[in-house]
Amino acid sequence: MVLEFGIDILRNKQNTLQFLEEFFQEGKQEYNFLDNLYSLGLMDTLFRLQNSPSAIQKSAVKQVEKQLCEKYGASKDWAEYIVGCVCKALGIASDADESSIINLKRSAERGNPVAQVALAKRFQTGQGVDRDSEKYVYWLGEAAERDYAEAQFLLGKELYNGHICEKNVSSALLYLEHAVKNSSIDAMCFILSNIEIQALKTFDLKKIENYLLERKEELSSNQLVQLSKYFEKYDLTQTLELTKLSYAKDAKNTWQYYVALLNRVGSHESKAIALKITKDIAIEGNVIACLLLAKRYENQASTENDMLTALYWYRMAAEGGELEAQLHLGEIYENGKLVKKDIDNAIYWYRVAAYNGSQYAKEKISYKSPNCIVETLTLVFEDDTELECRVLSAENYQGADYLIIEDPETKEYITVKYVETDTIEGFEIEQVDTKTEKIVLDKFGGVKS
Numbered sequence: 001m002v003l004e005f006g007i008d009i010l011r012n013k014q015n016t017l018q019f020l021e022e023f024f025q026e027g028k029q030e031y032n033f034l035d036n037l038y039s040l041g042l043m044d045t046l047f048r049l050q051n052s053p054s055a056i057q058k059s060a061v062k063q064v065e066k067q068l069c070e071k072y073g074a075s076k077d078w079a080e081y082i083v084g085c086v087c088k089a090l091g092i093a094s095d096a097d098e099s100s101i102i103n104l105k106r107s108a109e110r111g112n113p114v115a116q117v118a119l120a121k122r123f124q125t126g127q128g129v130d131r132d133s134e135k136y137v138y139w140l141g142e143a144a145e146r147d148y149a150e151a152q153f154l155l156g157k158e159l160y161n162g163h164i165c166e167k168n169v170s171s172a173l174l175y176l177e178h179a180v181k182n183s184s185i186d187a188m189c190f191i192l193s194n195i196e197i198q199a200l201k202t203f204d205l206k207k208i209e210n211y212l213l214e215r216k217e218e219l220s221s222n223q224l225v226q227l228s229k230y231f232e233k234y235d236l237t238q239t240l241e242l243t244k245l246s247y248a249k250d251a252k253n254t255w256q257y258y259v260a261l262l263n264r265v266g267s268h269e270s271k272a273i274a275l276k277i278t279k280d281i282a283i284e285g286n287v288i289a290c291l292l293l294a295k296r297y298e299n300q301a302s303t304e305n306d307m308l309t310a311l312y313w314y315r316m317a318a319e320g321g322e323l324e325a326q327l328h329l330g331e332i333y334e335n336g337k338l339v340k341k342d343i344d345n346a347i348y349w350y351r352v353a354a355y356n357g358s359q360y361a362k363e364k365i366s367y368k369s370p371n372c373i374v375e376t377l378t379l380v381f382e383d384d385t386e387l388e389c390r391v392l393s394a395e396n397y398q399g400a401d402y403l404i405i406e407d408p409e410t411k412e413y414i415t416v417k418y419v420e421t422d423t424i425e426g427f428e429i430e431q432v433d434t435k436t437e438k439i440v441l442d443k444f445g446g447v448k449s
Helices: 009-013 012-024 028-039 042-049 054-072 078-088 100-111 113-125 133-146 149-161 169-181 187-193 195-199 205-214 221-231 235-247 252-263 266-285 287-301 304-319 323-335 344-353 359-365 434-444
Strands: 376-380 386-397 401-406 415-422 427-430
Touching: 009 042, 009 078, 012 028, 028 042, 028 054, 028 078, 042 054, 042 078, 054 078, 078 100, 100 113, 100 195, 113 133, 113 149, 133 149, 149 169, 149 187, 149 235, 169 187, 187 195, 187 205, 187 221, 205 221, 221 252, 235 252, 252 266, 252 287, 266 287, 287 304, 287 323, 304 323, 323 359, 344 359, 376 401, 386 415, 386 434, 401 434, 415 434
Parallel strands: none
Antiparallel strands: 376 386, 386 401, 401 415, 415 427
């Protein structure tokens, strides 16, 4: 409307509303809210902002949106959408989001395939709307019927996989075929990464190969990995070249695959490159890389210094939350593999691993377990003094667990109630009454000295 008649048409309420009524019949809500803008005199306010500085424009626009919400009950989304449309026509700065859900819906309803796919993705992820698989598929279908390649690929993939809609291979192949004809690289990569589709012999795989290889520099890291895995079964050199390019584009998400390929080649040069890449990624704090380095150094270790290098990388991985590293640190310190035994360190890492879900580690630090390596219990008193006692036994009485410990100074036996918890410490202790203490001590077979 503004393009055809100029912005001054917006000054005339009757003409603007008449235009909406005649040429935008689905815009009943737009009609009502624009009418509200005129009634409140807010349209004049927006016109007066045209020559104001950007910061003033944005601030005033927010006030206009607020009044529309307060006076007429418009939602924040609708207020931003309506006022944003007027601001765009007048060339006024605003914080209106072109990808707001109302903007997308309106644009999608008018047949814009880009908006239809964007709206479909919102329904898939639940961004700004309730997640709805049916609407996701519906809007993909609308865009696909408008010969939009991205929609054809996405719909073809969903119909083929059958996870969120009924599986329909024939329809899937038809949409994928259209997507390929429309030069969808995603569709081509999907086909080359799917052995079952390849077996159907619907597509000219050699033609797709050549098309993608000619444009390999344009492909995303993920697309390059898909293509490289296709070549992996018969051309390892091509696979390495594509994976190297993918790594250059996105090292963080490609390094593991690249390192695996280099180690598979097995030459001294490729192994050296693989080690360097793993170190570079590990130095950045990647726990998987740290763990791989630790295992490599441990497997090659023959001296204490070698094992200390492995321990360094195990600690890096463990401190980053890698459970396998936490558990293995406990084992190395418990057994003293090429280093001095360190039960305190072993207990520490077993506790961390147990806290993170390792049942094996829990067995190592639970006083009730026959595999427990913890031999003492530290009592902390109200004055913050501590007393380290030897644990003699764990006993069960009437469904509760008790520990019998020995006072290091008096050699007296003490009974405490023992309750395992989900804390990092792993347990709590409580005092017991004299009667219970006597019964538990009798059960243990000992007496107070």
